[in-house]
Amino acid sequence: MIGVLGAGAFGTALAVCFAKAGHSVVLWGRDVATMARAHDIRRLPRLPDVMLPASIMPTADVGDLTRCDVLILAVPMQQLNTLLSSLPLHPRCAVAACKGVDLSTLRGPTEVVAGALPDSIPAIISGPSFAADIARGLPTALSLGCADDAAGQHLQSALSTPTLRLYRTTDVVGVELGGALKNVIAIACGAAIGAGLGESARAALMTRGMAEMLRLAPALGARPETLMGLSGLGDLALTCASTQSRNFALGLAIGGNTPRPTATTEGAATAEAALRLAARHGVEMPITEVVAALVGGQASVEDAVRHLLDRDLTEE
Numbered sequence: 503m504i505g506v507l508g509a510g511a512f513g514t515a516l517a518v519c520f521a522k523a524g525h526s527v528v529l530w531g532r533d534v535a536t537m538a539r540a541h542d543i544r545r546l547p548r549l550p551d552v553m554l555p556a557s558i559m560p561t562a563d564v565g566d567l568t569r570c571d572v573l574i575l576a577v578p579m580q581q582l583n584t585l586l587s588s589l590p591l592h593p594r595c596a597v598a599a600c601k602g603v604d605l606s607t608l609r610g611p612t613e614v615v616a617g618a619l620p621d622s623i624p625a626i627i628s629g630p631s632f633a634a635d636i637a638r639g640l641p642t643a644l645s646l647g648c649a650d651d652a653a654g655q656h657l658q659s660a661l662s663t664p665t666l667r668l669y670r671t672t673d674v675v676g677v678e679l680g681g682a683l684k685n686v687i688a689i690a691c692g693a694a695i696g697a698g699l700g701e702s703a704r705a706a707l708m709t710r711g712m713a714e715m716l717r718l719a720p721a722l723g724a725r726p727e728t729l730m731g732l733s734g735l736g737d738l739a740l741t742c743a744s745t746q747s748r749n750f751a752l753g754l755a756i757g758g759n760t761p762r763p764t765a766t767t768e769g770a771a772t773a774e775a776a777l778r779l780a781a782r783h784g785v786e787m788p789i790t791e792v793v794a795a796l797v798g799g800q801a802s803v804e805d806a807v808r809h810l811l812d813r814d815l816t817e818e
């Protein structure tokens with residue numbers, strides 16, 4: 503039985519996808535009233551058009567998760583540590599589905615999992631996948647990172663479905679950082695488009711953003727080729743080019759000077775965390791710097807453009 507912790511857009515979508523593939527799924531959300539209502543009307547507020555199959559059990563009782571040997575963690579990254587530390591859970595495998603770096607510890611999702619659930623095998627899934635697409639059963643491919651390859655093989659076959667194809671790697675850090683850092687670049691791209699800077703500027707930001715990802719991630723132990731895969735290049739391509747992305751939408755609002763959306767935007771905290779990691783490892787990340795300044799309100803788009811274009815000319 504699969505347990506999903508977090509009944510937001512992504513947790514709901516994954517639960518639906520696994521249920522459609524024949525699994526029994528326990529879907530846990532923290533709000534008692536929302537989960538009780540989901541039990542009755544078979545819908546959840548973050549994906550209101552999606553019907554929950556009968557094999558999903560929505561619950562707010564964490565005790566219902568004790569029967570699950572695989573737990574998918576689908577809560578925002580900055581909440582993961584506190585949440586896991588507060589719940590009495592001991593799954594065999596804990597698969598993070600969140601994208602980001604914990605700002606207070608600079609840990610990625612699997613390190614947070616390893617600290618909070620020391621008896622569980624940590625893993626991560628990440629890659630190009632809008633929750634709505636997964637829930638509708640549209641074809642999707644993700645990276646599954648697990649340092650323990652035998653456990654990774656088990657998870658790959660247990661969690662792949664006819665519409666969700668998982669590619670396995672032991673490069674956990676690469677999978678984590680691909681998913682985390684692409685959100686920062688998506689904010690930059692949204693800001694460029696929102697400010698009317700054009701598609702050429704967006705392509706330059708994507709490419710030079712990828713260069714930043716390829717500098718930081720290997721400094722932290724990732725393999726560069728992982729970043730060129732689904733969690734990295736694949737997710738960058740999706741997120742930087744779609745208004746469905748909440749990170750891109752945040753950038754659009756910053757660039758267009760319109761009210762900022764309130765939805766989960768992991769790239770905001772991740773920009774700050776990535777800069778701290780970059781300083782620690784002596785890595786240059788100018789786009790990430792301007793994203794942190796834009797998000798924090800310390801720079802305008804004009805300042806950001808000047809900062810990027812005035813830098814010393816260099817080899818590619």
Ligand SMILES: NC(=O)C1=CN([C@@H]2O[C@H](COP(=O)(O)OP(=O)(O)OC[C@H]3O[C@@H](n4cnc5c(N)ncnc54)[C@H](O)[C@@H]3O)[C@@H](O)[C@H]2O)C=CC1
Binds near residue numbers: 531576
């Ligand atoms: N929505 C998407 O298309 C995708 C999302 N993700 C990732 O999934 C993660 C979750 O995102 P979404 O589900 O989209 O966000 P969401 O905003 O739709 O849902 C987040 C859920 O987490 C719950 N939550 C927040 N803090 C909590 C806490 N302290 N304790 C318990 N529950 C808490 C909220 O109540 C909400 O139900 C993020 O890291 C995101 O990057 C990954 C791929 C696609």
Ligand SMILES: O=C(CO)COP(=O)(O)O
Binds near residue numbers: 632688748750768
């Ligand atoms: O990670 C995602 C797609 O792969 C979802 O992107 P947003 O969090 O920007 O909406």
